[in-house]
Amino acid sequence: MDRPLRIAVVGAGPAGIYAADHLIKASETATVDIFDRLPTPYGLIRYGVAPDHPRIKEIVTALFRVLDNPRIRFLGNVGYGVDVKADELRRFYDATVVATGAExxxxxxxxxxxxxxxxxxxxxxxxxxxxxxxxxxxxxxxxxxxxxxxxxxxxxxxxxxxxxxxxxxxxxxxxxxxxxxxxxxxxxxxxxxxxxxxxxxxxxxxxxxxxxxxxxxxxxxxxxxxxxxxxxxxxxxxxxxxxxxxxxxxxxxxxxxxxxxxxxxxxxxxxxxxxxxxxxxxxxxxxxxxxxxxxxxxxxxxxxxxxxxxxxxxxxLSEALPDVPFDAASGTIPHRAGRVLDLDGEPVPGLYVTGWIKRGPVGLIGHTKGDAGETITSLLADALPPATERDRDAVLAHLDARDVEYTTWVGWQRLDQHEIALGAPHRRKRVKVVPRDEMIAVSRGPVPARG
Incomplete structure (x- = not known):
């Protein structure tokens, strides 16, 4: 392929992050934007794993390293089908990988x-x-x-x-x-x-x-x-x-x-x-x-x-997404090796799936990594329809025009530091900020000074 790939991933849990990791390791020029409807990354690792599971929470360390890559961009508080739609993603990206999981x-x-x-x-x-x-x-x-x-x-x-x-x-x-x-x-x-x-x-x-x-x-x-x-x-x-x-x-x-x-x-x-x-x-x-x-x-x-x-x-149980085929009986998106299939069983150009919404809510982190690898292998083997607006900031202008208060990777680090600081006086690992508007306000606040 003679152009640097621009890929969107919908869902910032482990499945979506591992898909981004596989992609940037396989392609030296690809860039990835990971969208999530929540203001924070990590999906069920943050909101599904019990808080007294510190060893499982350590998975976050590995996920952090992936998201810290400059070729990967986290865009939180962006609802797929609400703030950005399928046809709009096709304008900005060569392909979209759905990784919304099951919650x-x-x-x-x-x-x-x-x-x-x-x-x-x-x-x-x-x-x-x-x-x-x-x-x-x-x-x-x-x-x-x-x-x-x-x-x-x-x-x-x-x-x-x-x-x-x-x-x-x-x-x-x-x-x-x-x-x-x-x-x-x-x-x-x-x-x-x-x-x-x-x-x-x-x-x-x-x-x-x-x-x-x-x-x-x-x-x-x-x-x-x-x-x-x-x-x-x-x-x-x-x-x-x-x-x-x-x-x-x-x-x-x-x-x-x-x-x-x-x-x-x-x-x-x-x-x-x-x-x-x-x-x-x-x-x-x-x-x-x-x-x-x-x-x-x-x-x-x-x-x-x-x-x-x-x-x-x-x-x-996974939920259907707008403009994406869905099998309600199995709670999954129909696919062949990660390629999303339409009602006739034919691959939808530029649309892929990984994680629990691909295979059902079974398996551990190792399964999720392998799952992402299969999907990205399929993606890289395909002739992808090129995005028409290839500037990396074009999607940000689109979100700004919609008045979407999106959060970023820097914003998550700001919120992360804020929660840890709230917990420190009480000898707690962190005190989670729960209200969405407060999370957004902290994430989009002044850039913290570096020591």
């Missing part, structure tokens, strides 16, 4: 799931991480809570609900979240997995972190600790599965330590109905049995659990 809650189709007191785990995670577009308050009135799911998000939610607020004060938890959690009357959190202990999706690290609180007893109910040949095969095949099973078996036979709060782990219990009239008054589960191959079937035996709130952690 909504997948539905759970059981009776009563929509009663007051029933929540999605993704919405709760957005709240306790200080997402600017969710309410500042959260109804934490329940003494006994159910969490449905057996993945890392379910474990995060159960742990945040069970811990005392003071245990989280040293993290980057927002002030409004700390104050609300401090008032929580919770005594018991029940986590329900419909499958057995050898089929859980969380990692050994996540599991051990459940037991790290001096105020919480983790109680594994032994009646769900069952295995079949499929379970043993999973333990033989994957070391981390065996590690999780060993931990759970040890916890199942130990004595409770008499702590003020309890986190109960139940296996082979599938949600059947949320109970109550005006609001959540219980959860009904059906006991499951293993079928020999690691899968399950219902037994027809039901248990009603006394809980006053239910959190479903059954998966994330």
């Amino acid at each position: 909504k809650d997948r539905a759970l189709d059981i009776p009563g799931i929509d009663r007051p007191g029933s929540f999605g785990a993704a919405a709760f995670a957005s709240w306790y991480n200080g997402h600017p577009d969710v309410p500042r308050d959260w109804p934490l009135h329940a003494e006994k809570v159910a969490v449905i799911g057996a993945g890392n998000v379910a474990v995060d939610v159960a742990r945040i609900l069970a811990k005392t607020a003071d245990e989280l004060l040293g993290t980057e938890i927002p002030d409004n979240v700390y104050r609300r959690l401090r008032e929580s009357p919770v005594t018991d959190v029940h986590l329900f997995s419909r499958r057995g202990p050898a089929q859980v999706k969380f990692t050994p690290q996540e599991l051990r972190e459940l037991d790290s609180s001096p105020n919480v007893d983790v109680i594994v109910h032994p009646e769900g600790i069952e295995f079949d040949e499929g379970s043993y095969a999973a333990m033989r095949a994957t070391r981390h599965v065996k590690m999780c099973v060993d931990i759970l078996q040890n916890w199942a036979v130990r004595e409770p330590r008499g702590r003020a709060r309890r986190l109960h782990l139940h296996f082979l219990e599938a949600p059947a109905a949320v109970l109550g009239e005006e609001r959540v008054e219980g959860l009904r589960t059906e006991t499951q049995e293993l079928t020999g191959d690691g899968w399950i079937r219902g037994t027809g035996r039901f248990t009603d659990w006394d809980v006053q709130a239910v959190y479903r952690a059954v998966g994330y």
Whole structure:
């Protein structure tokens, strides 16, 4: 290709950042603008990962190095389809890579799931991480809570609900979240997995972190600790599965330590109905049995659990974007090796996809890197329709004409320093700024002096 590539990436989470990284490493002349509707980068690393996960948050260090490249430009607080549209991106860029991820809650189709007191785990995670577009308050009135799911998000939610607020004060938890959690009357959190202990999706690290609180007893109910040949095969095949099973078996036979709060782990219990009239008054589960191959079937035996709130952690869901093909059934953008496909199954010129909205909300950071590599390989192999307005600042003039208060990479560093400074007097890692307008004001403020 005889011209320097100009590429737009929509979404500044890990998927979008890794796509930009692959591109500038593969092309010495390419430049990339990464757009995000939030004023800040990092996506679910900032707004989805629990604040007491410092090692996972360290991923930000690697992402920072990518975004600090002068050939990559971050443009935040820019809504795709609102502040900049698909046909406008085609004017400014040779290609667009969609990397908007998945941050909504997948539905759970059981009776009563929509009663007051029933929540999605993704919405709760957005709240306790200080997402600017969710309410500042959260109804934490329940003494006994159910969490449905057996993945890392379910474990995060159960742990945040069970811990005392003071245990989280040293993290980057927002002030409004700390104050609300401090008032929580919770005594018991029940986590329900419909499958057995050898089929859980969380990692050994996540599991051990459940037991790290001096105020919480983790109680594994032994009646769900069952295995079949499929379970043993999973333990033989994957070391981390065996590690999780060993931990759970040890916890199942130990004595409770008499702590003020309890986190109960139940296996082979599938949600059947949320109970109550005006609001959540219980959860009904059906006991499951293993079928020999690691899968399950219902037994027809039901248990009603006394809980006053239910959190479903059954998966994330992506949302459709304007003028981009979308498969509502799978929650993904149809593609072939990252090339977006139209209704006839033909590639849309100059349009690509990567990350969870490409493959569904599964996999870890390593999968995201490989995913981005496949997409960028396809992009570089194609004859791309050239942008008509190639000046790098043309898109900024367009946003200025629309009165879009976009934020930049320098602005994020300003906000980052501001949050860290707010936390320093209180020996906290940072105090997150939550309101969008305040984030924008700090980001677009005077350039900080360099020492």
